[in-house]
Amino acid sequence: MNDVHTELRDLVDDITAAPRDPDRLWDTVVGLGLHTIGVPEDRGGSGGDFADLAAVVGRFAHRAASVPVAEHAVAAWASTRAGRPLPAGGPLVVVFAAGAGGPYPAVPWGRRAAGLVVVGPDDAVRYADLAGRRVEVGEETNPAGEPRDAVDAGDIPLADLAEAPDADAIRARIATLRAAALAGACAGAYELTRSYVRERRQFARPLIDIPAVAASLATMKVAGLQVQAAVDRAVDLHAGPAGPESLLAAAAVARVVAAEAADTVAGLAHRLHGAMGVTREYGLHPLTTRLWAWRDEYGDEESWARLLGTHTTDGGELDLWERLTG
Amino acid sequence: MAGTRARETTAAANGRAGTGTTVADLRRQVRDLTDRWRVQGRYTPRSDNWMRGFDLDFSRELARRGLLGLAWPTEYGAGLGQVARLAVTEELLRAGAPVAAHWIGERQIGPAVLGHGSPELRAEILPLIARAEAVFCLGMSEPEAGSDLAAVRTTAEAVPGGWTVNGRKMWTTGAHHATHIYLLARTARTERRHHGLTEFLVDMDTAGIEVTPIIDLAGEHHFNEVTFTDVHVPAHRLLGTVGEGWRRVVEQLSFERGGPERVLSTYPLLARCVHALADEPPHARDLQIDLGRLTARLATLRRLALGVARQVDEGRAPTVEAATLKYLGNDFENDVVDFARRVCLRVPDPDLRAAFAQALLASPGFTIRGGAADVLLSLIARQETRT
Secondary structure (H helix, E strand, O other), X not given: OOHHHHHHHHHHHHHOOOOOOHHHHHHHHHHHOHHHEOOOHXXXXXXXXXXXXXXXXXXXXXXXOOOOHHXXXXXXXXXXXXXXXXXXXXXXXXXXXXXXXXXXXXXXXXXXXXXXXXXXXXXXXXXXXXXXXXXXXXXXXXXXXXXXXEEXXXXXXXXXXXXXXXXXXXXXXXHHHHHHHHHHHHHHHHHHHHHHHHXXXXXXXXXXXOHHHHHHHXXXXXHHHHHHHHHHHHHHHOOOXXXXXXXXXXXXXXXXXHHHHHXXXXXXXXXXXHHHHHOOOOOOHHHHHHHHHHOOOOOOHHHXXXXXXXXXXXXXXXXXXXXXXX | OHHHHHHHHHHHHHHHHOOOXXXXXXXXXXXXXXXXXXXXXXXXXXXXXXHHOOOHXXXXXXXXXXXXXXXXXXXXXXXXXXXXXXXXXXXXXXXXXXXXXXXXXHHHHHHHHHHHOOXXXXXXXXXXXXXXXXXXXXXXXXXXXXXXXXXXXXXXXXXXXXXXXXXXXXXXXXXXXXXXXXXXXXXXXXXXXXXXXXXXXXXXXXXXXXXXXXXXXXXXXXXXXXXXXXXXXXXXXXXXXXXXXXXXXXXXXXXXXXXXXXXXXXXXXXXXXXXHHHOOHHHHHHHHHHHHHHHHHHHHHHHHHHHHHHHHHOOOOOHHXXXXXXXXXXXXXXXXXXXXHHHHHHOOOHHHXXXXXXXHHHHHXXXXXXXXXXXXXXXXXXXXXXX
């Protein structure tokens, strides 16, 4: 973590110190420009690189905040690369469409979206401007209560984004940011659990003195280090010359590892917290429900694993090795 | 004399793997060498060959090319750092090459001697390791001290001109090949059992040392019991400071645990699986998903190994990260064996089947050496709850 990341982390901690409703938090985020990190300033963004963006997304997740920074930042990156100016406010959202047109299911923050960057099944990238248009929204939520709406854009025309980045590069970005968020939420759940088992006394001593509890806490730590390493690997790749295929493979690695870590961390966090962890008031469930929700968004674990396995059998062992060590 | 030979080694290292050498060059060198030896039938790749494959000629070939002591300062080695060394070690593991002769000495005795050996000890020992002339084994575990090294009972008593050692070491891998043993012995009985431990480097041909084989479940001889009866160790073979052995051995374990051999012991088997599945994907879609999961874990573990190497280069001892790597890596190695079992059930391939059987019999050792899994977890928990 470099100095910029430390500053960004402190900033995120500041604005999430007190609970706020999602609209006000989004306004604050927009005011600070945190939603367009990774978009160059001459295209209306805040500058900074993908690693800065991943650090911010990870920290919002650590704080269990509900805010569509990753969705907007990736959509803004893709659409401004194609020469489309950014709308004021937002948010913009990336959608991977199964068919030629809508409706689109489970669109993050669909009810508030100002525009959609739609990646079609043919990998064509298009833009739906929703501002001031009549859009049918079926409000739904993921297990963490975050908006994941069915959006029917009806007859709103889709504009081609001919100069947009490769569809796989867009997939890799948003998937890597979900992995960064999973890593952040893992770290948040771990820290909460570590404090709890050190303070909570049972049988006249802190829980951490029970060897099985210590081993479970260490297992959570190990899972957290593992997912952070996978995320760092995927994020670092964006700073180099890697092509979309490599970026997507690294994202797949991060997502497979993150899904396993999410499962381990959420399960052990609840086990070690006992009854306290299932209360509405206590801060564990906002983290664990996000872990359960996010691991399946923008591709589920099995589909990412299949992609990696197919790469490996198609490419052969030497190719695997060079991707590992390159 | 020793000094002259050290300079020659340095010259050789600078000529081949010194300044200007890129990591890609190092990888290419290792691949060329292992390919040649394999094609010539001089070794057969197999799982766990960093522990099981003893071939002094191969280790000396690496030494001649300046590929040992890569991370050591230029006075004794190539001065290229741990990240460069990682490239070489992981290429050797990928090839399943027979590297046991130099592995322990180069991996952890060299760094320990560099870190806290006397100038005389450095001048004597480091060139021997860099030339693969010294073969080290680790005299750490004992009948009553396995993962709990603070329970060591072997004693070293101060006598004129040095020390007299008495005791028994167990599970000593490669003692029957070794020219030297690293010895952790008790030099004082104290209230706190982590105190009073001291490190020595002892010649294996010293009178009073007896090596007895312990045959493993595969029928192979790697383990030994080493008995010390009134063994004289000259004063200059003390490593570090009397009574500081515990702290040092903990540092050394970071090197022992944090390397890619904790992840890649079964990579040669995984490589065979990839090859077998390439021809039969339609029958093996579900296996492809599991292969993808293994790939994801492997890529992540490799990143963790890189992180450990970078931290060591920065002068830190990444205890938690090294323990994490070993804990997760051993799990991965075992899961590769189970994956190979399932591939064998689907794809008839006698070579794969033999490679699987060999790895399976090696696998119970993976989690034990370098600290058992449960011990690693409690170590991580202790580090994490220290304030």
